[in-house]
Amino acid sequence: xxxxxxxxxxxxxxxxxxxxxxxxxxxxxxxxxxxxxxxxxxxxxxxxxxxxxxxxxxxxxxxxxxxxxxxxxxxxxxxxxxxxxxxxxxxxxxxxxxxxxxxxxxxxxxxxxxxxxxxxxxxxxxxxxxxxxxxxxxxxxxxxxxxxxxxxxxxxxxxxxxxxxxxxxxxxxxxxxxxxxxxxxxxxxxxxxx
Amino acid sequence: xxxxxxxxxxxxxxxxxxxxxxxxxxxxxxxxxxxxxxxxxxxxxxxxxxxxxxxxxxxxxxxxxxxxxxxxxxxxxxxxxxxxxxxxxxxxxxxxxxxxxxxxxxxxxxxxxxxxxxxxxxxxxxxxxxxxxxxxxxxxxxxxxxxxxxxxxxxxxxxxxxxxxxxxxxxxxxxxxxxxxxxxxxxxxxxxxx
DNA sequence: TATAAAATAGCACGATCGTGCTATATTGAG
DNA sequence: CTCAATATAGCACGATCGTGCTATTTTATA
Numbered sequence: 420x421x422x423x424x425x426x427x428x429x430x431x432x433x434x435x436x437x438x439x440x441x442x443x444x445x446x447x448x449x450x451x452x453x454x455x456x457x458x459x460x461x462x463x464x465x466x467x468x469x470x471x472x473x474x475x476x477x478x479x480x481x482x483x484x485x486x487x488x489x490x491x492x493x494x495x496x497x498x499x500x501x502x503x504x505x506x507x508x509x510x511x512x513x514x515x516x517x518x519x520x521x522x523x524x525x526x527x528x529x530x531x532x533x534x535x536x537x538x539x540x541x542x543x544x545x546x547x548x549x550x551x552x553x554x555x556x557x558x559x560x561x562x563x564x565x566x567x568x569x570x571x572x573x574x575x576x577x578x579x580x581x582x583x584x585x586x587x588x589x590x591x592x593x594x595x596x597x598x599x600x601x602x603x604x605x606x607x608x609x610x611x612x613x
Numbered sequence: 614x615x616x617x618x619x620x621x622x623x624x625x626x627x628x629x630x631x632x633x634x635x636x637x638x639x640x641x642x643x644x645x646x647x648x649x650x651x652x653x654x655x656x657x658x659x660x661x662x663x664x665x666x667x668x669x670x671x672x673x674x675x676x677x678x679x680x681x682x683x684x685x686x687x688x689x690x691x692x693x694x695x696x697x698x699x700x701x702x703x704x705x706x707x708x709x710x711x712x713x714x715x716x717x718x719x720x721x722x723x724x725x726x727x728x729x730x731x732x733x734x735x736x737x738x739x740x741x742x743x744x745x746x747x748x749x750x751x752x753x754x755x756x757x758x759x760x761x762x763x764x765x766x767x768x769x770x771x772x773x774x775x776x777x778x779x780x781x782x783x784x785x786x787x788x789x790x791x792x793x794x795x796x797x798x799x800x801x802x803x804x805x806x807x
Numbered sequence: 808t809a810t811a812a813a814a815t816a817g818c819a820c821g822a823t824c825g826t827g828c829t830a831t832a833t834t835g836a837g
Numbered sequence: 838c839t840c841a842a843t844a845t846a847g848c849a850c851g852a853t854c855g856t857g858c859t860a861t862t863t864t865a866t867a
Binding site: 439440441442444445518519523524526527528529530531532537540541544545548569571572575576578579580581582583584585586587589590591595599602603606610 | 633636722735739778783804
């Protein structure tokens with residue numbers, strides 16, 4: 420019962436990388452097996468269906484996001500400093516050379532397709548929104564943001580900034596993508612400052 | 614040679630609707646054939662490959678965008694009025710109940726996958742960016758925007774706003790999505806006003 | 808209306824998909 | 838070391854994929 424969890428981890432890790440490159444939809448049991456060097460049924464035995472595999476990959480990726488982005492940001496001081504940390508870590512995580520953010524592509528792929536995959540994506544996108552909304556609320560408490568700052572609006576706009584950055588950076592290869600992101604980010608923050 | 618273009622149109626129209634619902638990647642010759650009630654090879658004969666079909670669907674959709682969004686906005690007065698028209702028409706087009714915007718999902722699906730499909734998407738995303746940048750420049754000429762307004766930054770931020778709106782509206786079903794969009798849009802514009 | 812041209816269908820191919828079932832190989836507990 | 842439990846492989850299944858090739862049907866022209 421130890422070897423099991425180890426290869427399971429190996430499978431999920433490989434699947435995560437594949438999903439980051441080609442999107443959730445393109446994940447295949449056969450191709451995953453090939454990547455980790457096992458048989459199709461060997462991989463299948465760990466997950467009772469393709470959907471279950473996909474769900475586990477999503478969970479696995481979300482955990483990676485938590486460790487790489489959220490947990491690290493939490494080690495920074497409350498308020499503005501943490502907000503900037505979140506921005507840095509998030510940008511780095513969702514823009515790794517090995518592949519983009521599967522939640523972004525997934526969100527657009529599955530927005531019209533009801534089912535367990537969509538539900539899982541909704542859950543995680545909501546949690547990302549909440550992270551930013553809470554970070555803003557803390558900035559209000561710390562009296563760095565205005566008392567009447569609209570924290571939901573803040574989260575919404577930060578989210579849009581990340582999405583736009585992704586398009587300009589990864590699709591359009593715009594060399595100014597980083598600059599566009601920073602200016603936008605600063606604009607959003609400025610509007611909420613005390 | 615007349616029947617040909619007619620069914621060709623019928624095929625592309627059906628394919629566009631399918632692509633809007635399930636994303637570019639999920640488009641299949643067989644399923645397309647089923648939708649229009651012909652044989653697989655009947656559909657195939659019109660396009661020499663699946664990629665060619667996909668390319669034509671993209672072009673067809675882009676043309677629809679041009680008619681429904683760009684051309685209509687161009688009938689409005691130069692400057693701010695046209696910018697607001699663009700926003701309205703674009704929002705409506707990319708948020709039809711029948712399905713979302715294939716360029717958005719496609720952009721995230723194909724950002725890491727070199728090839729003709731990606732190239733086509735880059736071309737159209739660039740043209741969308743240009744539409745907004747030019748609209749902003751016109752607003753500068755009309756002396757509604759500041760002389761030193763950063764029109765590229767304007768386009769970048771408007772783009773992010775649309776993307777974020779899509780997630781909040783279509784995926785999260787957030788009832789405040791429209792309001793979040795409007796506030797953000799107004800914020801962006803305000804910063805560029807004279 | 809006859810006939811060449813164009814459009815569509817039918818069928819076959821190898822590949823891959825998800826998913827069962829059965830057998831073998833590997834592991835960990837006594 | 839033994840042996841039950843677990844993990845993995847092998848194989849088969851129907852379905853669907855993209856793509857050829859060959860008929861047949863439909864269209865437009867002379």
